[in-house]
């Protein structure tokens with residue numbers, strides 16, 4: 001039976017980064033299922049590690065599936081003996097609720113696989129403004145076998161222990177036994193993850209988890225939605241930077257590949273905005289220019305307003321960028337290529 005390990009975590013917390021870290025473990029054959037809420041599967045283009053088999057569910061959130069059959073179908077495809085996989089990793093969308101994912105997998109009917117646990121990734125900077133905002137600690141930790149507290153590089157060194165202790169304390173209010181792993185750039189020891197999938201029986205069957213599954217009513221839970229706008233031609237660098245620096249409506253996460261007009265002609269870039277964190281980089285090697293698009297995700301997003309803002313920003317550029325906008329673009333690229341880039345930009349915001 002092949003273990004199925006699920007990566008969950010709020011929008012932009014670092015799930016794809018963690019997946020890339022896990023895929024770099026030599027000697028392990030890993031199959032991957034990527035779930036992107038946007039219509040273009042951006043995350044598939046972001047995978048840098050070696051994948052032995054991949055499937056995707058785009059255009060919706062896996063936790064909203066009314067039954068497990070679409071997921072079962074993909075899991076069975078990956079469980080075929082000829083693929084000889086050691087593990088399957090499902091990267092859930094940033095909107096997925098671990099409690100629903102847990103239920104879906106436990107009641108799943110796929111042959112040849114077993115549930116190997118849920119790993120929830122936390123953005124240490126944004127967690128207390130996004131996920132943990134109520135008096136009660138978030139119920140999602142009931143369903144998790146491991147929590148990776150990521151982006152600690154974005155917290156001032158003298159505050160790191162305090163923030164980690166505070167976040168860990170809240171997690172343990174709900175799930176005292178869960179493993180909590182601090183990380184920057186989602187760099188954790190992959191053995192920790194493959195270890196949790198070792199036992200024949202699922203390891204995260206806590207009494208609290210069962211209770212929460214009974215009480216959880218997904219129909220009433222707030223959920224994110226997404227807008228996708230394609231970028232078939234080179235857009236204006238200034239317009240795209242303005243969009244990222246002043247995101248429209250409730251857009252908390254904007255990501256994708258774009259073509260921009262520059263002084264060197266059309267260049268392709270990978271764009272990542274999470275909360276106040278903006279990351280700009282050369283396009284990834286696996287990405288397909290035909291899929292260039294921006295996806296905006298947020299809770300209760302006004303799709304018309306946000307879609308219009310994305311479409312305006314991605315309009316084909318009519319002229320070369322101004323020197324000021326070229327400098328802005330260069331600055332973003334330099335900041336993004338340095339380790340801890342956003343900390344400098346945001347002053348440990």
Ligand SMILES: Nc1nc2c(ncn2[C@@H]2O[C@H](COP(=O)(O)OP(=O)(O)OP(=O)(O)O)[C@@H](O)[C@H]2O)c(=O)[nH]1
Nearest residue numbers: 011012013014015016017094151184185186272279
């Ligand atoms: N500074 C810093 N940036 C990080 C860290 N982890 C991830 N990032 C950046 O945060 C952005 C989002 O990271 P992803 O790994 O794509 O996050 P995700 O959870 O897969 O995002 P969604 O699937 O869209 O919800 C990217 O620009 C990453 O480079 C970290 O520990 N520190």
